[in-house]
Amino acid sequence: MKWEDLADQPCSIARSVAVIGDRWTLMILRDAFLGVRRFEAFQTRLGISRTIITERLNLLVDEGVLAKVPYQDRPVRHEYRLTPKGLDLYPVVMAIVHWGDRHYAGEAGAPLLHRHKACGCDFHPVMTCSECHAPVDAREVETRAGPGAG
Amino acid sequence: MKWEDLADQPCSIARSVAVIGDRWTLMILRDAFLGVRRFEAFQTRLGISRTIITERLNLLVDEGVLAKVPYQDRPVRHEYRLTPKGLDLYPVVMAIVHWGDRHYAGEAGAPLLHRHKACGCDFHPVMTCSECHAPVDAREVETRAGPGAG
DNA sequence: TCACCTAAGTTCAGTTTCTGGACGAACCAT
DNA sequence: ATGGTTCGTCCAGAAACTGAACTTAGGTGA
Numbered sequence: 001m002k003w004e005d006l007a008d009q010p011c012s013i014a015r016s017v018a019v020i021g022d023r024w025t026l027m028i029l030r031d032a033f034l035g036v037r038r039f040e041a042f043q044t045r046l047g048i049s050r051t052i053i054t055e056r057l058n059l060l061v062d063e064g065v066l067a068k069v070p071y072q073d074r075p076v077r078h079e080y081r082l083t084p085k086g087l088d089l090y091p092v093v094m095a096i097v098h099w100g101d102r103h104y105a106g107e108a109g110a111p112l113l114h115r116h117k118a119c120g121c122d123f124h125p126v127m128t129c130s131e132c133h134a135p136v137d138a139r140e141v142e143t144r145a146g147p148g149a150g
Numbered sequence: 151m152k153w154e155d156l157a158d159q160p161c162s163i164a165r166s167v168a169v170i171g172d173r174w175t176l177m178i179l180r181d182a183f184l185g186v187r188r189f190e191a192f193q194t195r196l197g198i199s200r201t202i203i204t205e206r207l208n209l210l211v212d213e214g215v216l217a218k219v220p221y222q223d224r225p226v227r228h229e230y231r232l233t234p235k236g237l238d239l240y241p242v243v244m245a246i247v248h249w250g251d252r253h254y255a256g257e258a259g260a261p262l263l264h265r266h267k268a269c270g271c272d273f274h275p276v277m278t279c280s281e282c283h284a285p286v287d288a289r290e291v292e293t294r295a296g297p298g299a300g
Numbered sequence: 301t302c303a304c305c306t307a308a309g310t311t312c313a314g315t316t317t318c319t320g321g322a323c324g325a326a327c328c329a330t
Numbered sequence: 331a332t333g334g335t336t337c338g339t340c341c342a343g344a345a346a347c348t349g350a351a352c353t354t355a356g357g358t359g360a
Contacts, residue, residue, distance in 0.1 A: 001197040001318085003173060012250025013180045013243065020246075021173045024347095025152060030163045039308050047151040049255065049348050054309060075355045077307060082288075085253055090288035091277040093163065093247055095241040096170075100162025103235055106189045110298035111160045118289045119282035124188035127241040128278045138232075138240035140267045143184065147259035151349090174318095189337050204338065225326045227336060275309050 010150035019063050020089065024048060025056050026096070032066065032086065033093055037079035065089070094125040160300030169213045170239065174198060175206050176246070182216065182236065183243055187229035215239065244275040 006018035020026060027046055036042055043053050057080055060066040065086040068078045082089075094114070101110040101124065116123045129136050156168035170176060177196055186192055193203050207230055210216040210276040215236040218228045232239075244264070251274065264272045279286050 006173065006177075007254075011180070012247045012254060012261055014177065014250075015254035016246045016250035017173050017176050017298045021171075021176050023156065023167050026167050026171050027156075027164065030161070030187040033288065040306085043272060043308095050309070051311090051349095052347065054161060064286060075307080075357090076198055084259055087288045088249055090286075090291075091275070092242065092245040094277060094286075095245045096166045099242055100164075100166035104157075104162060104165035105298050111162055111296055111298045111300070113224045113296040115292040115294070116279045116281065116284075116286060117292060118284060118286075119279060121279070122282035123279040123281045123286070125241070125277045125286065126280050126283075127244060127275045128283075129266045129269060129271070129273040130276050131266065131271035131273045133276075133278075133283075134266075136240075136244075136266060136268075136273070136275065138183065138237045141240075142265040142267055143262055144265070146261055148255050148261045150263070190335085193337095199321095200338070201320095201340085202318065224328095225336080 010148060019065065020057070020092070021135075022056075024052055025060065025142050027054055028053070028060070029086075029089060029093060032080065032082050033090065037081060038077075042080075045078075060086070091125065091127075094128070160298065169209070170217065170242070172206075174202055175210065176243075178203070178206055178210070179215075179236075179239060179243060182230065183234050183240065187231060188227075189230075191229075205274065210236070245277070248274050 003018065006021075009015065020029065024046065028042055028051045031042055031045055036045060039057070042057070043050055046053070057066065057068075059082070061068050063085075064083055066080040067083050070076055071079050071082055097112070097114075105111070113122045114124070117119065127134060127136050128134060151166065156164045156171075159165065170179065174196065178192055181192055181195055186195060189203060189207070193200055196203070205246070207216065207218075211218050211230070213235075214233055216230040217233050219231055220226055221229050230277070247262070248266075255261070263272045265271065277286050278284060
């Protein structure tokens, strides 16, 4: 299998991974959620090849995860903003952050804290069931083919 | 920046992405959560180079995400099982699945359904606040440097 | 007016990584 | 003896990534 074929698999992970599943794309999304919007800022923060920044930003724009919005004319300059589809990735990003916090934080603790404005507390994300609202554990879930299976 | 440097960043996303953040590793984890345990099964299901399977499985074992457990002697054969650290990735995998279900499912619907045994319902994951238990939206969160910041 | 600066790319040679396919090791079944 | 299974390794060629220079379109200061 090749990368391009991932998008055609009857599997939501494969389809998502085809868009967001490489190292630099995930790092770009992290920065986007931290408020980074400009090409130069992504490039400087990540310190990777401009070619890759261009390519990844274009892919995310093509997929509707980011929108390219002009913020000045003469000369035209654009910034990259998360779309609603992009904002929907927040649980993915937070789940990854939380796993890193649990398993790779040093003695000092987590590099970043997240405060939930609604309640005012520092929090970590908890995955709950949409139906009974209880926290869900991997072993309590049964997976089976759905209507969109191949 | 190079891949190896990601693990040394004062950022939980970078550290996590250094381990799980490439296309094939995420696909291997998907299969692991679906019950796949053997080298041949991973290779056949993914249809990618055996070299990559070997390399990725070894990385995941080194990082304690999978454990290499012998299931027979003469000749010794191993299977790869999710460790508790690996099972902690379930929210990451489910968040990715859910994003794919929302934005890439065809007319037919989701390729896979997930039943929460505790309540018996098909569900999707909801990210909630560990403190007030309310669902969390990206715009309700304020991020700031934590004790482990660089 | 001229030199220099910024932002957002593009181009390209050289390096690293990935692929597909063959091969190897250690055993089992017939 | 021949073929099958499982889990790899090895290698040449293809694809992806890197770093550095270059481009475009305009702005700044002297």
